[in-house]
Amino acid sequence: MSSIIGPASYQLFGIFPTAILSFVLPVIGIGLFAYIMTRRIAPLVRAAPDNRFDHIGLRIKSLVVVWLGQIRQPRYMLAGVLHIVIFAGFLILSVRSISLVIIGLSDGFVLPGLGGWLGHVYNFIKDYAATFVLIACIVAAVRRGIYKPKRYAVPEKYGKDHTAEAVFVLGIISTLMISESLFEASELAYALTVDGQSHFLAPLSLVWIFKAMLTSASPGFLQGLHIFTYFVHDLAFFFFLCFLPLGKHFHVITSLFNVFFMRVQKGNIKPVQHGIKDEELDSLESFGVKRLEDFTWKHMLDFYSCADCGRCSDQCPANAVGRPLSPRFITIKARDLMFKNYPLSGEIYKSKILVEDIFTEDEIWSCTTCGACEEECPLGIEYIDKMVDLRRGMVDEGMVPQSLQKPLKALEKRGNPYGKMEKKRAEWADEAEFKAKHSIKDLGEETADTLYFVDSITSYDDNIQEIARRTSIILEKSGVDFGILGKDEKDSGNEVLRFGEEMLYQDLKQQNTEAILASGARNIVTADPHAYNALKNDYKGLPEVKHISQVVAQKIASGELELKTCQNPDKVYVYHDPCYLGRHNGVYEAPRQAMDAINGLTRVELEKSRDRSFCCGGGGLMLFFEPEEETRMGVLRVNMAAEAGANVIVTACPFCLVNIQDAIKVAGKEGQMEALDFTELIEQHLK
Amino acid sequence: MTQIYAYIPFKNGSAEDVALEYPAAAKKIDAAATLTAVVTGSGAELDSVATEMGKIYEQVIKVDNQALAYPNAEVVRKALVNILPKDAILLVAHTTFGMDIAPGLSVKMDAAYAADIVDFEGIEGTCLKMVRQELGGAVSTHVTADIAAGAVITIRPGSFAPVDGGAANGTITDKSADAGDLASTRKFLEVVEAEVGDVDITKSDVLVSIGRGIEEQENIELAEELAAAMNAVVACSRPIVDAKWLEKSRQVGTSGQTVKPKVYMAMGISGSFQHLGGLKGNPFIVAVNKNPKAPIFQVADVGIVTDILEFMPELTEAISSL
Amino acid sequence: MEILVCVKRVPDTAENEFELNGAGNDLDRDDLVYSVNEWDNYAVEEAIQMVDKMGGSVTVVTVGDDESEEILRREMAMGANNGVLLSDDAFEGSDGKGIATILKAEIEKGSYDLILTGAQADEGAGQVGGMVAAMLDYPYASLVNKIDVMDDKTIKVGREIEGGNQEMNEISLPCVLSIQTGINEPRYVGIRGIRKVSSVEIPVKSASDLGLDAASVGSAGAKTRRVDYFVPDMGEGAEMLEGSTEEIIAKLIEKLKAKGGL
Numbered sequence A: 001m002s003s004i005i006g007p008a009s010y011q012l013f014g015i016f017p018t019a020i021l022s023f024v025l026p027v028i029g030i031g032l033f034a035y036i037m038t039r040r041i042a043p044l045v046r047a048a049p050d051n052r053f054d055h056i057g058l059r060i061k062s063l064v065v066v067w068l069g070q071i072r073q074p075r076y077m078l079a080g081v082l083h084i085v086i087f088a089g090f091l092i093l094s095v096r097s098i099s100l101v102i103i104g105l106s107d108g109f110v111l112p113g114l115g116g117w118l119g120h121v122y123n124f125i126k127d128y129a130a131t132f133v134l135i136a137c138i139v140a141a142v143r144r145g146i147y148k149p150k151r152y153a154v155p156e157k158y159g160k161d162h163t164a165e166a167v168f169v170l171g172i173i174s175t176l177m178i179s180e181s182l183f184e185a186s187e188l189a190y191a192l193t194v195d196g197q198s199h200f201l202a203p204l205s206l207v208w209i210f211k212a213m214l215t216s217a218s219p220g221f222l223q224g225l226h227i228f229t230y231f232v233h234d235l236a237f238f239f240f241l242c243f244l245p246l247g248k249h250f251h252v253i254t255s256l257f258n259v260f261f262m263r264v265q266k267g268n269i270k271p272v273q274h275g276i277k278d279e280e281l282d283s284l285e286s287f288g289v290k291r292l293e294d295f296t297w298k299h300m301l302d303f304y305s306c307a308d309c310g311r312c313s314d315q316c317p318a319n320a321v322g323r324p325l326s327p328r329f330i331t332i333k334a335r336d337l338m339f340k341n342y343p344l345s346g347e348i349y350k351s352k353i354l355v356e357d358i359f360t361e362d363e364i365w366s367c368t369t370c371g372a373c374e375e376e377c378p379l380g381i382e383y384i385d386k387m388v389d390l391r392r393g394m395v396d397e398g399m400v401p402q403s404l405q406k407p408l409k410a411l412e413k414r415g416n417p418y419g420k421m422e423k424k425r426a427e428w429a430d431e432a433e434f435k436a437k438h439s440i441k442d443l444g445e446e447t448a449d450t451l452y453f454v455d456s457i458t459s460y461d462d463n464i465q466e467i468a469r470r471t472s473i474i475l476e477k478s479g480v481d482f483g484i485l486g487k488d489e490k491d492s493g494n495e496v497l498r499f500g501e502e503m504l505y506q507d508l509k510q511q512n513t514e515a516i517l518a519s520g521a522r523n524i525v526t527a528d529p530h531a532y533n534a535l536k537n538d539y540k541g542l543p544e545v546k547h548i549s550q551v552v553a554q555k556i557a558s559g560e561l562e563l564k565t566c567q568n569p570d571k572v573y574v575y576h577d578p579c580y581l582g583r584h585n586g587v588y589e590a591p592r593q594a595m596d597a598i599n600g601l602t603r604v605e606l607e608k609s610r611d612r613s614f615c616c617g618g619g620g621l622m623l624f625f626e627p628e629e630e631t632r633m634g635v636l637r638v639n640m641a642a643e644a645g646a647n648v649i650v651t652a653c654p655f656c657l658v659n660i661q662d663a664i665k666v667a668g669k670e671g672q673m674e675a676l677d678f679t680e681l682i683e684q685h686l687k
Numbered sequence B: 001m002t003q004i005y006a007y008i009p010f011k012n013g014s015a016e017d018v019a020l021e022y023p024a025a026a027k028k029i030d031a032a033a034t035l036t037a038v039v040t041g042s043g044a045e046l047d048s049v050a051t052e053m054g055k056i057y058e059q060v061i062k063v064d065n066q067a068l069a070y071p072n073a074e075v076v077r078k079a080l081v082n083i084l085p086k087d088a089i090l091l092v093a094h095t096t097f098g099m100d101i102a103p104g105l106s107v108k109m110d111a112a113y114a115a116d117i118v119d120f121e122g123i124e125g126t127c128l129k130m131v132r133q134e135l136g137g138a139v140s141t142h143v144t145a146d147i148a149a150g151a152v153i154t155i156r157p158g159s160f161a162p163v164d165g166g167a168a169n170g171t172i173t174d175k176s177a178d179a180g181d182l183a184s185t186r187k188f189l190e191v192v193e194a195e196v197g198d199v200d201i202t203k204s205d206v207l208v209s210i211g212r213g214i215e216e217q218e219n220i221e222l223a224e225e226l227a228a229a230m231n232a233v234v235a236c237s238r239p240i241v242d243a244k245w246l247e248k249s250r251q252v253g254t255s256g257q258t259v260k261p262k263v264y265m266a267m268g269i270s271g272s273f274q275h276l277g278g279l280k281g282n283p284f285i286v287a288v289n290k291n292p293k294a295p296i297f298q299v300a301d302v303g304i305v306t307d308i309l310e311f312m313p314e315l316t317e318a319i320s321s322l
Numbered sequence C: 001m002e003i004l005v006c007v008k009r010v011p012d013t014a015e016n017e018f019e020l021n022g023a024g025n026d027l028d029r030d031d032l033v034y035s036v037n038e039w040d041n042y043a044v045e046e047a048i049q050m051v052d053k054m055g056g057s058v059t060v061v062t063v064g065d066d067e068s069e070e071i072l073r074r075e076m077a078m079g080a081n082n083g084v085l086l087s088d089d090a091f092e093g094s095d096g097k098g099i100a101t102i103l104k105a106e107i108e109k110g111s112y113d114l115i116l117t118g119a120q121a122d123e124g125a126g127q128v129g130g131m132v133a134a135m136l137d138y139p140y141a142s143l144v145n146k147i148d149v150m151d152d153k154t155i156k157v158g159r160e161i162e163g164g165n166q167e168m169n170e171i172s173l174p175c176v177l178s179i180q181t182g183i184n185e186p187r188y189v190g191i192r193g194i195r196k197v198s199s200v201e202i203p204v205k206s207a208s209d210l211g212l213d214a215a216s217v218g219s220a221g222a223k224t225r226r227v228d229y230f231v232p233d234m235g236e237g238a239e240m241l242e243g244s245t246e247e248i249i250a251k252l253i254e255k256l257k258a259k260g261g262l
Helices: A019-045 A056-068 A077-103 A117-147 A163-195 A206-214 A219-246 A248-260 A278-283 A297-305 A311-315 A327-341 A361-365 A372-376 A384-396 A402-414 A432-437 A456-460 A465-477 A494-498 A502-519 A529-538 A548-558 A589-596 A633-643 A654-666 A678-684 B022-029 B043-054 B073-083 B096-108 B217-230 B238-242 B308-320 C038-054 C066-078 C096-107 C128-136 C191-196 C245-259
Strands: A450-453 A482-484 A523-526 A544-547 A572-576 A602-604 A648-651 A674-677 B003-007 B034-041 B059-064 B089-093 B112-117 B119-124 B127-134 B139-146 B151-155 B171-174 B186-192 B206-210 B233-236 B263-267 B284-289 B302-305 C002-006 C009-011 C034-036 C057-063 C082-086 C114-118 C140-151 C154-160 C166-172 C175-179 C224-230
Touching: A019 A219, A019 A297, A056 A248, A077 A117, A077 A163, A077 A219, A117 A163, A117 A206, A163 A206, A163 A219, A163 A248, A219 A248, A248 A297, A278 A502, A278 C191, A297 A327, A297 A384, A311 A327, A311 A372, A361 A384, A384 A494, A384 C191, A402 A502, A450 A465, A450 A502, A456 A465, A456 A654, A465 A548, A465 A674, A465 A678, A494 A502, A494 A529, A502 A529, A502 C191, A523 A529, A523 A548, A529 A544, A544 A548, A548 A589, A548 A678, A572 A589, A572 A633, A589 A602, A589 A678, A633 A648, A633 A654, A648 A654, A648 A678, A654 A674, A654 B217, A654 B308, A674 A678, B003 B022, B022 B034, B022 B089, B022 B119, B034 B043, B034 B073, B043 B059, B043 B171, B059 B073, B073 B096, B073 C140, B089 B096, B096 B112, B096 B151, B096 C096, B096 C128, B096 C140, B096 C154, B112 B127, B112 B139, B112 C224, B206 B217, B217 B233, B217 B263, B217 B308, B233 B238, B263 B308, B284 B308, B284 C245, B302 C245, B308 C245, C002 C038, C002 C128, C009 C066, C034 C038, C034 C066, C038 C057, C038 C066, C038 C114, C038 C140, C038 C175, C057 C066, C057 C096, C066 C082, C066 C191, C082 C096, C096 C128, C114 C128, C128 C140, C128 C175, C140 C166, C166 C175
Parallel strands: A450 A482, A450 A523, A523 A544, A572 A602, A572 A648, A648 A674, B003 B034, B003 B089, B034 B059, B059 B171, B089 B151, B112 B151, B206 B233, B206 B263, B263 B284, B284 B302, C002 C057, C002 C114, C057 C082, C114 C175, C140 C175
Antiparallel strands: B119 B127, B127 B139, B139 C224, B186 C166, C009 C034, C140 C154, C154 C166
């Protein structure tokens, strides 16, 4: 008996060979796609250079873990699982999709290698894949269309809602699944009805269900359905292919590249321009990003790759307190600008200055560089370097808020943002009670193994100077031979760099590097995570840098440091991960190990801890900036600690301490909550 | 003989307080000098001030001219140049008007110039010794001026003891005819009054006033809570207004509002004279400041050296639980 | 519009602690940092904004020594087109009138529509602007916080007067104005900007270049002199409350009740 006629041989109305469509559709589809891609690549060609071909091994690892392994997706469980299903389905069905295109030109085509048992195994898997993808699409569409989770909402100032685009694409994907399954089901039902042939199908899969539904259909109907669904699939497929680069689904194509090129080193800031050395900076005409084309090609690729999922903004502390910053919209606005200035047809528009066009100055200054956004993004989109580049551009044009001009000037003249005199930098060591028992080596006059880098806030702020004294006592007790730079120490410049004042940072870096190398110290320890980060990741050629918590944990483990039992067993302690110790540098366990070494200390964990820690408000120059916000980050964090049942927040960063102490007052929780520095906790418990 | 003249500023027909301070200043310059008040203006207002000054000064000169109806410094200067004799010493208050008129006047009179003087230490030969401050009040200096050809000196209001009431029966001389040509290429248009804010700090008996020590805008809440507990109103010094944290109507000072409260809580205020210049009457001043050397402790009644950010909430709590 | 702004290099009040030197007659200047006078900086920003709007150029001038050049460069990095340094040993010890005489000589060599100074500087006298105006017979307005250019012969200015009020005046050009802080928001000048102008030429003019007689300037021509610096005797001052915070608060509340504050 006859078998169903495939699209390669079918003739519409008996005369028109549908094979012509099978040829024309792909040709137009691929041709149009190629054209669109060329237009999309145009801005990247004009972009600034980027260095993304280093550390190939690490990049391949990123690809396997982040792209293929989808490791960041389950951080938002429901959406994550849905996406993993759809992503896995796409990968599996890609083989089938290619076969299908060729089936339209050659009946019964089978890809080489999939002829025998491997083909059957593949069909089995792909049938379930299509089924689960459809289920996932339906759940996703209901979730987006009816439940409308908050993080997808588009605030009025950013334009229209994006739900329609999302549901539309879910619709296309569902169409692809359904039409592919119907195409196969109609063939199998025909074979059963007409030829009596029975094929084993994945039970309860979509195609299995369709076939069961079609058993009583007439052969004529099945034949028509077979051809119809083929071309529905073909059309939907090439339509989808050309639709991808037009919106947030561009990530389907760019994600592999974006993840391969994503950052492999953490904590550091990109150079002003890749390929230009520090000494050559004076030769540059312009610093930073002022117009769209000043971004690097990878940053532009980031803009294309955004899936509009809103996870970055959901984690962004600035967004949470009502500052005008939403990382998601930094990307979406830039992407839309690229689409607008580089249209698919017509002239390329000249780009205007970004902070007068799509961004506002406050939006860019609001970022604390905490890194929560980058940590969250499943596509490896980066934000910090872009904010820094935009700030470099604004500083170059003199657009610096008045509140930041004073500390910057003070840093230039005095090497610290408070404007206090250099010779008073080591006055913390002269405190009467402390001086009577401890004397601190000045590495300008003596030598020591270790340099204790104090940095500005700990040196000059009356309340924070205690941290320096306690750190010294801890180092002494641990048997560490250390000294300080005193008046030769300048601000580490961590925030100076991140606020875009590149040349001032270079100045501070040079002075510090000279002083550090001249001291002969073989390693560096600091209690300030911002200094830790700058010295370790941004400076070059320095000896190894450690944070005091790492030294303490190590000394406890080796037995050189012993701690008493908990002096306040009734209190409930919680450790708040500072951004520059935790997220940027991966130091999560050392402070916890140290705290747990205190017998009888009750320690709880915050829900948002480790790499999900919530920024206290920022440090360095951020303390001087006056943002527009509805509440303070510190207040939100204090409330989180209260919810976790804690009454003591322990933190290992002087800026966190200042922000949280202030927040406790502003939140009216004095007496219920206290902020404790790590060094204070340890020093209290030294034997 | 040293002839000293004092320019009398007035508002709404009544002389400013500084008019009462010139006699003490003049005495410190030269106890034997003659002191003449000079009033310029127009019409009934001018007459009433001249009469008022006649009760305090032995000699009063008045200059009546329509062009002088509003004290336009450029116009007043022209009149004074024609009225004042050579070698005169003219005292002017160091106000926005004084800063406007005095320097140029000293050039036209070819006289010595000294600004913002807080004390005089007498004349030696033709050298007048004076005390003033520099660097925003951080340091004091002694200056001398050769007054052989006269001098124009601005004095800081509030630095000299005011005379108590009037005892003189002074002669008022009308020198309007000597004023001369008062045409000027600077024309007064109008005074735009400062916007009245939601709160009138001049009406409150108790003020909680904040300065730079408040550090951040968010901390102003702490002052508001204290003010609420004390049934007071929050005021501030100039830097707070410059930073746009509070509106101008909250500023106490020479360029802000003048207040006469019963109690003035100066929180984190250093005590610059421009700020204190807005504080009149005899308020009970409580000063809280981290810096034990802050000038405010010189003028306050009670002083506490501590961080206002910690002290204010504790004080609020204690007062609330009374 | 050709604008000349007179600027001065002063010790930075924000970033310095002032102490007397060993001899007790001057400040200890070893550790002081200097920068352009804050009021003058506002004036330069205002001038740059005016020229941005209506064309022309901004020239900054100062009377000083070699070290004063750095502030001219900083203002040029900010956007001033030209800088001039007036320097001569004979200028040492000038009083306000001496400085004004020197500036007047330089002003007469150019043709400026507008001359700006800051409202006051470290000495707090605020005198030079008014003196220069009187010497040139130009109209003057001090403590200006708003400038509106009506046409090329007239401007409208607002002056900051007591009580936060604003006195509006109409002035003919050319004139001299002294500028009050808060008139604008000065733009930031970073190290990079300063490095960019590090090799621009700044002419230096001496007394003879300006045609000045040494007797009219410097300490020779000064009628007013500063004799010394001192820290005045503090006097009684406030009753300082001591003790624990609770004790202090208790004492304070007692006093406040007595004075009608509670």
